Amino acid sequence: MDTKNYKSYNDTIMERFSCRSFLPQKITQNELQEVLKAGILAPIAVNFQPERIIVVENEALLEKMKEATRFTFDAKTILVVCYDKNVSWHRKSDGKDHGDIDATIVATQMMLEATTLGLGTCFVCSFKEEILRNILDIPENYGVTCMLPIGYPKEVLPHGPRIDIEDIVIYK
Template sequence: MEFLQLVKERYSVRKFSDRKVEKEKLDLILEAGRVAPTAVNFQPQRILVIDSEDNLAKLKSCTPYHFHAPLALLVCYDSSVSWKRSYDNKDMGDVDASIVATQMMLEAADLGLGSTWVGHFDPVCIRTAFDIPEHLIPVALLPIGYPREDCTPHPFHEKRFDPEHTVFFNSFSGIGSPKER
């Protein structure tokens, strides 16, 4: 599939079939994350594959937004190895993990699978349920699987601002406050 077509057609899937994701497809999704660009190529991403019945049940206790997917990836970063910007010590691990998660979501879509980005989870519950050490920071949860037959994009899926609303050349002068828009 052409890339721009893929990113336009991909949507957040919130209804999954019971069909399991094949190991070969999971391996390709994980490879897409492995080769994602990261700051200074430090590769701080750490991904937990959640696919057993026991672990999926644990996940359901940490978020209502699991959507009964047969597989979920918890995307974290290792704060002990992530690059920190020298000017203000900003930890780029969350950015790196976000790039990794995005590439995995796009690979899943290209393979005919659905996914959605979940940021609404209880981090304390996640840490406890999956015995996550303090230096690993959970960023996103990606439920992944085959979309159910009755799954459709959200009505707002194709609603996008015109480029003039989000893209500026050489200066932000003239941009008003959100209330002025």
């Protein structure tokens, strides 16, 4: 699908892209708070609110996180989106833990809010979890959903190409 010609009524959805290159300035604390607030407004299973967001701005820790992933993109702020497995909703019928889903929606809302503020983000899952856990001292009962490096984009790019909608949507 040629997403450049695809029109959505929601500019933010159109403008969000996976940003992998940032300017050296750190985002402001106001911007950070706006992004975090957007996250906690996400829909959450049974509204149990298991999401736990680790904000990393400490330079030594950011540097150390490179041992866990090559996808920090030298961002000056990284949000590590987790969920507390002791708090998240486990479906009664089969015990399925919905914390990962909750945390993903939280991350999505933060990415969209960041986009409206002119900030870039990238949803990153390619990391060595145990190393990341050790570096950030993440409790055992936390699931780690993703990392979101966040900053001012070095360049504004289109989002990645998409296959045809007919190949994705199944009508019954």
